[in-house]
Amino acid sequence: MNQQTSLESAVFSMSLPLFMSLSLNGLSLAMLYFLIAAGFSLIFGLMSVLNLAHASFFLWGAYSGLAIFTTTGNFTLAVIGATIVGVIMGLLVEYLTLRPLYGNHLFQILMTLGLLLVFEELVKLIWGTTILGFPRPEILTGSLVILGRYFPVYRLFIIIAGIVVFIAVYLILNRTKIGITVRAGVEDEGMVQALGIDIRKVFSGVFGLGAGLAALGGVIGAPFLGVYPELGFEMLVPALIVVIIGGLGSFHGSFVGAVIIGLSQSFGGYFIPEFALAINVALLAIVLLIKPTGLFGIEGGH
Amino acid sequence: MAMNQVNLEEKMTGIPAALWRYKYGLILLVLFLIYPLVTPSIYHLSLLIEVFIFTVFAISYNLMLGYTGIISLGHALFFGMGGYVGGLLMVEADYPFLLIIPIIVLIAIALSVIIGFLTLRVRAIFFAMVTMAIATFFWIVAQRWTDMTGGDDGMGGIIPPDLLLPRENYYYFTLIFMVLAYLFFIRFVNSPTGRILEAIRENEERTRHLGYNVLNFKIIVIVIAGIMATLSGFFYTLSMRFLHPSYLDVDTTLDALLMTVIGGMGTITGPFIGAVVVKPLEHVMSTYTEHWLLIFGIIYVLIVLFLPKGLVPSLKDQADRLRLLGRKLLSKN
Numbered sequence: 001m002n003q004q005t006s007l008e009s010a011v012f013s014m015s016l017p018l019f020m021s022l023s024l025n026g027l028s029l030a031m032l033y034f035l036i037a038a039g040f041s042l043i044f045g046l047m048s049v050l051n052l053a054h055a056s057f058f059l060w061g062a063y064s065g066l067a068i069f070t071t072t073g074n075f076t077l078a079v080i081g082a083t084i085v086g087v088i089m090g091l092l093v094e095y096l097t098l099r100p101l102y103g104n105h106l107f108q109i110l111m112t113l114g115l116l117l118v119f120e121e122l123v124k125l126i127w128g129t130t131i132l133g134f135p136r137p138e139i140l141t142g143s144l145v146i147l148g149r150y151f152p153v154y155r156l157f158i159i160i161a162g163i164v165v166f167i168a169v170y171l172i173l174n175r176t177k178i179g180i181t182v183r184a185g186v187e188d189e190g191m192v193q194a195l196g197i198d199i200r201k202v203f204s205g206v207f208g209l210g211a212g213l214a215a216l217g218g219v220i221g222a223p224f225l226g227v228y229p230e231l232g233f234e235m236l237v238p239a240l241i242v243v244i245i246g247g248l249g250s251f252h253g254s255f256v257g258a259v260i261i262g263l264s265q266s267f268g269g270y271f272i273p274e275f276a277l278a279i280n281v282a283l284l285a286i287v288l289l290i291k292p293t294g295l296f297g298i299e300g301g302h
Numbered sequence: 303m304a305m306n307q308v309n310l311e312e313k314m315t316g317i318p319a320a321l322w323r324y325k326y327g328l329i330l331l332v333l334f335l336i337y338p339l340v341t342p343s344i345y346h347l348s349l350l351i352e353v354f355i356f357t358v359f360a361i362s363y364n365l366m367l368g369y370t371g372i373i374s375l376g377h378a379l380f381f382g383m384g385g386y387v388g389g390l391l392m393v394e395a396d397y398p399f400l401l402i403i404p405i406i407v408l409i410a411i412a413l414s415v416i417i418g419f420l421t422l423r424v425r426a427i428f429f430a431m432v433t434m435a436i437a438t439f440f441w442i443v444a445q446r447w448t449d450m451t452g453g454d455d456g457m458g459g460i461i462p463p464d465l466l467l468p469r470e471n472y473y474y475f476t477l478i479f480m481v482l483a484y485l486f487f488i489r490f491v492n493s494p495t496g497r498i499l500e501a502i503r504e505n506e507e508r509t510r511h512l513g514y515n516v517l518n519f520k521i522i523v524i525v526i527a528g529i530m531a532t533l534s535g536f537f538y539t540l541s542m543r544f545l546h547p548s549y550l551d552v553d554t555t556l557d558a559l560l561m562t563v564i565g566g567m568g569t570i571t572g573p574f575i576g577a578v579v580v581k582p583l584e585h586v587m588s589t590y591t592e593h594w595l596l597i598f599g600i601i602y603v604l605i606v607l608f609l610p611k612g613l614v615p616s617l618k619d620q621a622d623r624l625r626l627l628g629r630k631l632l633s634k635n
Contacts, residue, residue: 050427052375097607107606109373109430110563114603117556121596233552237438240431248427281439284432285420292424 017149022266028155028224030262031162035217036235037242037254038169039210045186045249047203048105052112052236053093056119057086057211059232061218063123066134066227075137079219086215087208094207099200116232123229134222154223161220165213166255173251182206186249238265241280245287247297256295327484334477338470347473348541349585353577354480355538356561360573361487362530363558368568369491370523371503372422373430376437377558380410380528382550384535386444386451389460389545394450399463406532414528418521426506429524434552441550456546460539476537480574483530488570490526499523503568531558553595560602566612575614 040054065082069075093115101107140157143150173179185192185202193199218231225231238261246257261280268276287294321328338347359381366372384406391397391405417436421428444451451457466472490496498519501509510516539545548554561576580598587594609616 044427050430097603100607105427106367106371106373107610109375109427110559111603111606113375113556113559114599114606118596118599118603121593121599125593125596237435240435244428244431248425275443277439277442281435284435288420288424288428288432292428 021149021151022270023263024151024155024159026263026266027259028158028162028262029265030258030260031158032217032221032225032235033238033242033262034162034255034258035165035221036214037239037246037258038166038251039206039213040239041243041246041249041254042182042186042206042251043210044243046182046189046206047102049098050105050109050112051093051098051207051210052109053115053119054112054210054214055232055236055239056116057089057214058218058221058235059123059229060089060119061086061215062134062222062225062227062231063127063218064215065219065222066132069134075140079216082219083212083216086218087212089215090208090211091204093211094204098207116236120229120232127229129229131226131228134227136223140223158220158224161216165216169209169213169251178202178205237277238280241284244284244294247294250294250296253294253296331481335474338473344469347469349582351473351476351541352538353581354476355534355541356557356581357480357574357577358483358530359534359558360561360565360576361483362527362534364562364565364567364569364573365487365490365499365523365530366527367559367562368566368572369496369503370499370520371506372426372520372523374433374524374527374555375430375552376433376435376555377527377531378550378552378554379433379437379440380413380531381535381538381554381558382437382440382444382547383409383413384532385539385545385549386440388536389457389539390450392460393457402536403533406536407529410528410532411525414525415521418517418524422520422524423517437550437552437555441547444547444550451545451547454547456544458544460543460545462540462543466540472541476541479533479537484574487573491570495519495522500568560598562612563602563605564613566615569612569615572612572614579614 036054036058039057040051043049043051043054061082064085065078068081069078072078097111097115098108101111136154140154143152144156145151171179173183181192181197181202182205185199189199192202217235242257242261243254244257245260246253246255260283264279264283265276268279272279291297334350337350341347359377362380363374363377366374366377387409388402388406391402392399397405417429417432421432445453447453461467462472466475491499498509498514501512501514502516502519506516535549539549557580561580562572563576564579565572565574565576584594584598587597591597605613611619
């Protein structure tokens with residue numbers, strides 16, 4: 001009872017700067033969720049693969065980015081290198097392990113779950129199990145003062161990077177021929193093939209792109225989250241919630257879902273730290289009850 | 303044809319057909335019954351207790367994945383719930399053992415029905431995703447709610463009732479638990495309901511059009527699987543006399559999945575073979591290398607890719623093929 005009233009007074013007495021600070025915090029988290037959820041959702045929408053190994057691309061993005069950064073000291077190089085590592089991993093996973101199983105959804109899920117485990121254990125084998133720090137690059141250290149509260153520049157960088165990626169991929173999907181093919185593939189795979197387009201190449205491309213986005217999320221999230229083997233799995237669960245809320249297969253849905261989950265994580269984490277995830281699970285239940293296809297989901301489906 | 307052969311065997315051996323069919327199982331059961339009289343090793347008894355309990359856990363997973371085609375990525379939820387709710391009621395509230403069992407069974411039913419209705423009516427895939435999210439949620443609660451659960455340090459002092467206190471007694475108790483679960487499992491998959499489940503696995507759309515309410519059948523399965531997993535978790539906790547958040551984590555779900563895949567999905571013998579292979583291997587390998595999970599993961603990936611019927615059934619196929627080849631060669635000579 002006492003706790004209840006103190007919580008209420010805390011909510012009502014929340015100042016504008018605190019509100020701003022929590023919002024920006026939540027948004028930076030949201031962009032990381034978005035980067036991992038976007039590919040996850042697109043891959044599911046296009047090829048009906050629930051790719052649990054997607055979280056591994058995020059994890060490996062963080063570790064390979066750290067490895068490149070510590071050897072070269074160049075953050076831009078680390079970001080580019082980690083993204084490339086992600087793309088290559090994605091292409092290999094798609095070609096070697098998923099392609100033989102197309103049409104068999106059950107075994108694909110079993111496969112990606114196994115890969116999630118293998119990639120995490122490989123990280124432990126190579127880099128050990130301790131939490132590694134990822135130093136922030138010089139330019140992005142320090143804080144800005146926003147409405148009298150300090151706000152780390154790095155988090156602003158994450159937010160801007162996330163928005164830039166969102167706009168870029170959104171334009172690719174909606175303004176280019178490749179994008180139209182991908183969206184058509186989500187709608188009706190058979191029709192796209194009938195038009196003489198090799199859908200397998202589109203699959204590989206989207207898989208590589210999605211994996212690259214997740215790895216990008218991993219490397220830019222690393223200085224903010226730290227680098228440790230469970231990072232992938234810890235990002236997977238919010239990503240699952242994001243794609244269900246946003247609607248499986250919807251790109252802008254994953255963006256909106258990520259913003260919702262990021263903000264609820266940030267505000268929930270401030271006021272009731274133990275149960276921040278409980279709010280997200282509750283949101284998930286509400287969406288499943290009221291609009292089971294998610295906010296921007298496609299009706300019917302698989 | 304098959305029926306005639308069974309009758310023939312019955313006439314020849316004088317053993318009822320039903321018993322003859324499970325002759326290997328019965329021999330194994332007799333061996334397990336006399337085993338504690340032969341060996342005094344507490345370690346081996348404990349390992350077998352673990353195998354018995356995980357066999358039931360694997361049966362529950364096999365019912366969903368192997369017989370109905372439902373994937374749960376958070377089956378540890380039930381295993382851990384049975385452990386935590388049962389263990390805490392025992393330690394904190396002093397509830398008697400026999401009262402705890404119906405309580406955790408009721409919670410398991412409620413939980414499965416809620417998750418089932420929320421997810422399965424939409425898309426089968428949601429069940430996989432949501433079970434993973436909810437299991438992770440409870441895993442985090444078990445870690446963070448340190449006052450109650452002891453957090454990552456775990457919680458000890460969960461002592462079985464006096465009757466089950468000696469290791470041998472607990473051994474026989476879990477053996478009976480496994481045998482009862484197996485009897486139920488065999489009857490259930492051979493019942494008309496079991497056949498409909500297989501029909502759902504093979505072609506859900508067609509089963510629906512034949513007029514069966516697929517959702518109801520799926521919910522029946524996840525309720526049964528939930529109850530079995532919950533009881534396994536509780537009995538496992540009593541055997542360990544210890545609670546730990548790892549009972550709720552994804553590795554526990556992977557254990558059940560690994561056993562089901564290695565033993566053979568949708569087979570009667572699968573869960574037991576899976577548990578017998580996986581549990582002792584885990585114990586042996588973890589003493590040699592801390593990267594044993596990596597080895598397991600790679601084996602698992604290779605099985606899914608190349609031996610989708612499961613490791614043991616595939617080996618059996620190979621043996622059959624060799625035997626057939628041998629017979630052909632012999633008859634030629």
